Amino acid sequence: MSFRLSNGFALLGIFSLGLVWPYSVNSAELTPITEQQLIAQPALCVALHQGRKCFTKVTLTWHVQALGNFCLYQKSPRRKVKCWQKSKGNSTLLEFESSEKLTFQLINQQNNLVAETAIDVSWVHKATPRKRRWRLF
Amino acid sequence: MIYRSLLISIFCLMSNLAFSAEKELDKKTTLFDQTFSWQIMAGLSAVYNPYILTDVKQEEVNDYLAFSLLIDFYYKGFFLQSNNRRIEGLFQGGELGYQLLDKNDWALDIIAKPYLPGFIPEDIVKGQNKRIPSIEGLKDRDIGLGIGLRYSKYYEDAIFSFDLATLKPTDGKGWLADFFYSHLFLYRNWDIYVGTGFTFYSDAIVDYYLGVGHDEVTTARAYYKAKSGFRSQLELFARHPISKNWTFNAGITQSYYSNAMSDSPIVNKHNITQVMFGAVYVF
DSSP: OEEEOSSHHHHHHHHHHHHHSSOOOOHHHHSOOOSSEEEEESOEEEEEETTOOEEEEEEEEEEEEEEEEEEEEETTTTEEEEEEEEEEEEEEEEEEEESSOEEEEEEETTSOEEEEEEEEEEEEEOOOSSOOOOOOO | OHHHHHHHHHHHHHHHHHHHHHHHHHHOTTTTSOSEEEEEEEEEEEEEOOOSBTTOOOOSGGGGEEEEEEEEEEETTEEEEOOSSSTTOSTTTOEEEEEEEEOSSEEEEEEEEEEEOOBOHHHHHHHSSSOOTTTTTOOOBOOEEEEEEEEEEEOSSEEEEEEEEEEGGGTTSOEEEEEEEEEEEEETTEEEEEEEEEEEEOHHHHHHHHOBOGGGOBTTBOOBOOOOEEEEEEEEEEEEESSSSEEEEEEEEEEEEOHHHHTSTTBOOSEEEEEEEEEEEEO
């Protein structure tokens, strides 16, 4: 169903409003950095299709109350991301590339979990039983 | 009459094949893990969409904007699907069909869809801010609703399809063969499609849309009996997620029309470049 717009700019405004409203829940906006925290920004990666690998650049920021040695790990599969010596806070840029939610953990030198965060993966289109072929015009 | 007979024959064939197709659906748990699915989308796009008709141009700002409602519905082999690459609309891209056969790497569908847009000369002239002698007084050309068979061949990241269809406005005398190949390239979160198409139109179709009948002859347009012709196309289309509900879409299509079309007194172009970009909301 196609409509030529009689008031195109009004609709453009409505759509623009909707465009910016629902996107990207960001954990940094929800909770201020106070105690021991690990924050992913953005905390959501959106792929076009369900099951497709999602790509984004994520900043992982951590903050603790006392100086120490800390390492940042990806939980599963376990992988070291980066370590810091004598620090109480820092950040690192990560190339996120996954089709599913990934959890990251901040571990201290006693190998204790200090803080945890996750980057979720969502999608626009569900997997469909129909294969598609489309032409633009 | 021929069109109606063909329609009845194809639907009889469809009924006979329905039972065997049902059995296949049950087996194919990977592809047919759902027997019912639907999706509704709304899109807003900017389009540069020139007409092949002589002196007809996009005039107003609204001519460059298009809102579309795109509906996809699938139930046990029956489908209604809109062209969600073609943001401008369902009427020129929507398809109603039934899946006759669906194998791992190929499929055969029966489809009904508007293959050609048609035009109402009086409305075109009203929408332009000038007189267009080559168009004025022509009879209406109805939307080219067609019914046909589609063979699709699926590759890892590409699809080839072939439609053979007859169009209603030509009373079954006109037929077309449409070949289309599209390759999907993935780059990070982008889907990039590169496609090429070739459509052969029989003389009855070209003549219905672009011919000039004896009763339509004026000083501005001579009698024109069209022969069969073709259109070839190249397209590039890209899509990127903006959020969980929004995607950005952009595309460009280059079309070439054969002499049988461009020789018509109501046509003055061999080539057309169409461009669109916009956003689609997925409900």
